[in-house]
Each structure stands twice: as structure tokens, then as C-alpha cells.
Amino acid sequence: MGTEPIPLRFCGFLTQQRGASRLVFMKKERLHILGQAKPASVAGQQPRLRKGVRRMLFGVPPTVKAFFRPVVARVSKPIRRAVPVMVLALLLAPHRRCLKTLAGMVLGHREHVATISRRLRNRLWKTLDWYTTLYKELQADIERWERNLAGRNKRQWMLVIDATYHGTMSECMENLISFSRYPNSAKRSTANHAFLMALILTDKGGRLPVPRKSYYTRSYCAKKGRRYRSLNDLAAAIIREVVVPEDVDLTVVYDSAFDAKQVHQAARQRGFREVFPLDPNRNLSGSEDVEDAEPRGHKVVHWTRTWHREEFTLLELQVENEDHVFFRRRHRDNLRRRKTERRYAAAARRATVSKLGDCLIVASYKENPKVKLQAGEAADWWACHSSPVVYDRQQRHQPRRWHAKVLACTDPTATARQVIEWYEVRWHIETFFRELKSRMQLGCYVLMKFEAVERYLDLLLMGFLLLERQRLHDLERAGPPAERGREEWVHARTTDRLRSLEALCDEWNAEEIERRMSTSRGRTRLLRELRERVPRVA
Numbered sequence: 034m035g036t037e038p039i040p041l042r043f044c045g046f047l048t049q050q051r052g053a054s055r056l057v058f059m060k061k062e063r064l065h066i067l068g069q070a071k072p073a074s075v076a077g078q079q080p081r082l083r084k085g086v087r088r089m090l091f092g093v094p095p096t097v098k099a100f101f102r103p104v105v106a107r108v109s110k111p112i113r114r115a116v117p118v119m120v121l122a123l124l125l126a127p128h129r130r131c132l133k134t135l136a137g138m139v140l141g142h143r144e145h146v147a148t149i150s151r152r153l154r155n156r157l158w159k160t161l162d163w164y165t166t167l168y169k170e171l172q173a174d175i176e177r178w179e180r181n182l183a184g185r186n187k188r189q190w191m192l193v194i195d196a197t198y199h200g201t202m203s204e205c206m207e208n209l210i211s212f213s214r215y216p217n218s219a220k221r222s223t224a225n226h227a228f229l230m231a232l233i234l235t236d237k238g239g240r241l242p243v244p245r246k247s248y249y250t251r252s253y254c255a256k257k258g259r260r261y262r263s264l265n266d267l268a269a270a271i272i273r274e275v276v277v278p279e280d281v282d283l284t285v286v287y288d289s290a291f292d293a294k295q296v297h298q299a300a301r302q303r304g305f306r307e308v309f310p311l312d313p314n315r316n317l318s319g320s321e322d323v324e325d326a327e328p329r330g331h332k333v334v335h336w337t338r339t340w341h342r343e344e345f346t347l348l349e350l351q352v353e354n355e356d357h358v359f360f361r362r363r364h365r366d367n368l369r370r371r372k373t374e375r376r377y378a379a380a381a382r383r384a385t386v387s388k389l390g391d392c393l394i395v396a397s398y399k400e401n402p403k404v405k406l407q408a409g410e411a412a413d414w415w416a417c418h419s420s421p422v423v424y425d426r427q428q429r430h431q432p433r434r435w436h437a438k439v440l441a442c443t444d445p446t447a448t449a450r451q452v453i454e455w456y457e458v459r460w461h462i463e464t465f466f467r468e469l470k471s472r473m474q475l476g477c478y479v480l481m482k483f484e485a486v487e488r489y490l491d492l493l494l495m496g497f498l499l500l501e502r503q504r505l506h507d508l509e510r511a512g513p514p515a516e517r518g519r520e521e522w523v524h525a526r527t528t529d530r531l532r533s534l535e536a537l538c539d540e541w542n543a544e545e546i547e548r549r550m551s552t553s554r555g556r557t558r559l560l561r562e563l564r565e566r567v568p569r570v571a
Contacts (some may be wrong), residue, residue: 100119337439346379348379
């Protein structure tokens with residue numbers, strides 16, 4: 034390969050010069066050498082793009098094409114070429130995403146910027162069906178790999194359910210929900226799109242987003258001829274439709290907003306265990322199973338405040354002794370013991386709750402050492418236990434040294450520590466929402482049609498599955514993880530997986546350039562493509 038750099042425009046690539054690998058970027062026909070790119074197994078060690086410099090691909094890597102093969106085999110040729118390009122462009126787009134950056138991300142597949150929005154409105158783009166196919170393929174591969182590791186042992190999976198909202202100031206979009214997030218109702222309300230989502234967490238760290246359920250307002254259902262379903266109805270539908278292997282014991286975790294009859298009925302029919310926080314207005318029923326002589330109709334939360342101090346046990350959890358270490362995705366700096374220490378005071382009793390049945394009631398108090406004590410406030414958890422129950426939602430979320438929560442588990446044979454660790458995993462879906470909105474830029478859309486918004490979300494989730502597929506490849510190459518899973522690729526979050534994907538694309542770019550530069554015809558063709566295929570703007 035020659036030593037003279039190729040005058041490229043709007044692209045970044047790897048080139049070999051005198052035996053040294055350098056990452057070269059072009060912006061406005063000027064070369065910027067960002068530094069030496071030494072071979073490394075960790076993608077985070079790769080040089081980052083400078084602000085304003087846009088990443089460019091010389092096509093779609095073969096591993097990405099192989100991931101989308103189950104989907105593109107049944108669609109037309111234009112869609113077959115466009116789907117992997119769209120998903121890859123969404124993953125590698127700069128921080129502030131726009132149609133222009135998506136249209137010119139992949140060399141040889143550049144489109145007019147209006148083509149991107151037309152694809153999102155195209156009814157032939159059945160993105161939900163495509164996502165469901167990719168989800169089933171990846172779930173089968175993960176289940177096959179983990180079954181070989183587990184042997185005949187019973188495996189533990191978790192299903193975490195929650196809803197996410199995206200707020201907008203627009204009043205012209207379809208299917209908007211208007212409500213105010215502020216205590217003062219006089220403040221301006223925001224318009225939101227609502228999606229119900231769920232995560233399947235496997236016992237070896239697999240994280241699979243279940244196909245999303247969109248919430249449709251009553252007016253939108255009347256306009257489109259759809260049947261109206263509430264968020265609780267959608268949650269029950271997810272529980273009924275989720276596919277679980279026979280040797281897996283599934284635990285369903287959700288917030289108190291989904292403490293509803295249809296949700297409990299769906300989980301009971303499937304034989305799933307449920308863990309959720311009880312609403313303060315839940316009452317005990319008149320049954321002999323209650324481990325106390327409390328009258329019928331007594332509130333459960335108030336009943337737990339009458340428990341004695343001797344019943345409570347102090348629990349100290351951290352990364353070295355927690356049972357579900359693989360369920361959590363942590364940065365390598367947060368795998369230390371000091372970073373993962375939690376302290377609880379917990380007690381459990383078996384009771385029969387009205388309209389819920391026989392279950393285990395766990396009263397827990399979690400310490401937050403970062404909260405400064407107020408004047409006259411005690412540092413002991415017993416002071417929080419002896420205080421009256423707070424029924425006001427606004428006062429309930431004020432920061433305190435000890436935070437009280439009453440949990441219910443439909444499996445009465447469980448222990449207080451098991452219920453607390455199961456419910457701790459629920460926060461994982463909040464982390465997933467943050468990664469989806471910030472790192473993968475879910476909120477960077479201005480689309481009038483709600484069907485286009487759904488397709489945009491499906492494409493983002495396809496990219497998330499692609500990252501999980503790359504994680505599975507890393508696990509297969511490296512072999513079974515350690516007992517406590519201290520490897521970085523086991524606990525890698527979305528940002529780390531995106532850096533790994535960028536490193537994979539950079540390596541493939543270097544191989545593609547080297548292949549084309551090996552012949553005179555390839556060099557001529559490469560220069561022609563770089564000079565002619567300039568991104569077109571509207």
C-alpha cells in the first residue's frame with residue numbers, strides 16, 4: 034500500500050503507513066491524524082472521533098449482514114439492502130442525530146434525506162414483525178448456549194416490566210397523552226408518547242427486550258379502528274405471550290402501578306412468581322393464614338409497622354455475596370465491593386391480602402448514607418419504622434436516610450433476602466430506558482405519524498439486539514464466565530458494546546481499504562465512489 038493518503042471527503046478510515054496503524058479522519062478536505070491505534074481487545078481503548086467529525090463505513094460488515102439474514106430473506110431487494118444500513122446508521126450516528134447524518138453514514142448506500150422519513154412511513158416496513166423474528170432467533174441462541182453451561186440444573190430468569198414516556202412540545206403528533214409531571218397542576222402539561230416494554234434477564238447476563246407494546250389513546254383507537262387497552266392490559270398480554278423454556282423458573286418484577294387484577298391473573302395462569310411493592314391502601318383479608326390477630330380490612334403497610342424489632346435482620350449486600358450478580362450490568366469501575374455495598378433491615382411474614390391471595394409480605398428499610406441527617410433525625414432504621422405511614426406521594430419520595438418499602442411475593446416459600454434481591458433487579462429496566470433515550474437517542478425524532486415513531490423505535494431495538502448478539506459472540510469465544518462474572522464483556526453496558534461495534538467497523542474498514550488498494554482497478558473504483566457519492570441534502 035502506498036504512503037500517500039487518499040483525499041477523502043466526509044469519511045474516517047484506517048490506513049497502513051510504514052507499518053504503523055493510524056486512524057485518519059477527513060473533514061472539509063483536511064486530514065486529521067488522531068493518534069496511534071494499537072491493537073486492543075477492549076473497544077474503549079480505540080481513539081474517539083473528534084467533535085464534528087462523522088464516522089463513515091465502506092459498506093455493511095459481514096457479521097451485521099448475517100444477523101439480519103433471517104429478516105431480509107423474505108423481503109424485497111430494496112428493503113433487503115436498506116434494513117441493515119438503517120440500523121447500523123442509527124447505532125453509529127453522532128450525538129445529535131438528524132436525517133442528513135443517517136442518509137450519508139454508509140458509503141455506497143447513501144440516500145436522499147427524505148428517503149429516511151419515507152421509509153419510516155412505509156407500511157411495507159413491518160418492523161415489529163422483523164424485530165420479533167430477530168428476538169426469537171437471538172433468544173434461541175442464548176438459551177442453547179446457557180443450557181449447555183447449566184446442564185440439568187434449574188435456571189433462574191427474570192421478566193421486568195415498566196412503561197416509558199417521551200415528552201414533546203408538539204401538538205400535531207398523533208397519539209399524544211397530556212399530563213403534568215409537576216405537583217402544581219397550574220403549570221403547563223406536556224404531551225407524551227407511551228410505550229410498555231419488558232426485559233428478559235437470563236441467569237448468565239443476557240438482556241433481551243421483549244417486543245414493545247404501544248399505548249394507544251381512546252381517540253387514536255377510534256380513529257384507527259383499534260381496541261383500547263390500558264397499560265395493565267398490555268402488561269398482562271406480555272406475560273401471557275412471553276416464551277420461556279421448560280427448565281426455567283421465571284420471576285416477574287414490576288412497580289406498584291401494575292398491581293392490578295389482570296396482571297396477577299396472567300402471571301397465575303402461567304405459573305410465574307411475582308414481586309412488586311404494595312400500595313399503601315392494600316388491605317388484609319380475614320383468613321387464618323395471617324400470622325397475627327389483626328382484624329379484617331386492616332391496611333397491610335400499617336400492619337407491618339406493628340412488627341417487633343426482634344423480627345428484623347440487617348442485610349449487607351455487595352458484589353461478592355449477592356445471588357444475582359449476572360443480572361446486573363455494571364461498569365468495570367463499579368465491580369468493586371465498595372461501589373456495590375447496600376444495607377437493609379428486613380422482616381417477612383406470610384399473609385393473605387385482599388384480592389391477591391396468599392403471599393409473603395416483606396417490610397424493608399434501605400439505608401442511603403449519602404443523605405445528611407436533619408436536625409433531630411435519628412440514624413437508626415427503627416426511627417423510620419416507628420414513624421407514621423406517609424400516604425402522600427409527594428412526601429413519600431423525599432430523600433431520607435432510611436427508605437421504607439413493603440414488598441409482596443406470590444411465592445410464600447421465599448425468604449426476605451430473596452425478595453429484596455429480586456426487586457433490586459427492577460432498576461435494571463430504568464437503566465435500559467436511560468441508555469435507550471440518551472446513548473441510543475430515542476427522543477431524537479419529530480414525526481407526525483405515530484406509526485413512523487413505532488418503526489423508529491423498532492429499528493433502535495433491532496440495534497440493541499445486534500449489540501447483544503455481539504456480546505454472545507464474545508462469550509462464545511472467551512468461554513464460560515467466572516463464578517462471579519468479573520469479566521468486562523460479561524457486564525458491559527450499551528456504551529461499551531457500541532464502542533466494540535465501532536472497533537469492529539473500523540477493523541472491517543481497514544480490511545476493505547486494503548483489499549481495494551491491492552489492485553489498480555480497486556483503487557480506481559474506490560476513488561470514484563469517494564468523489565461521486567457525496568451526501569445529497571434536501
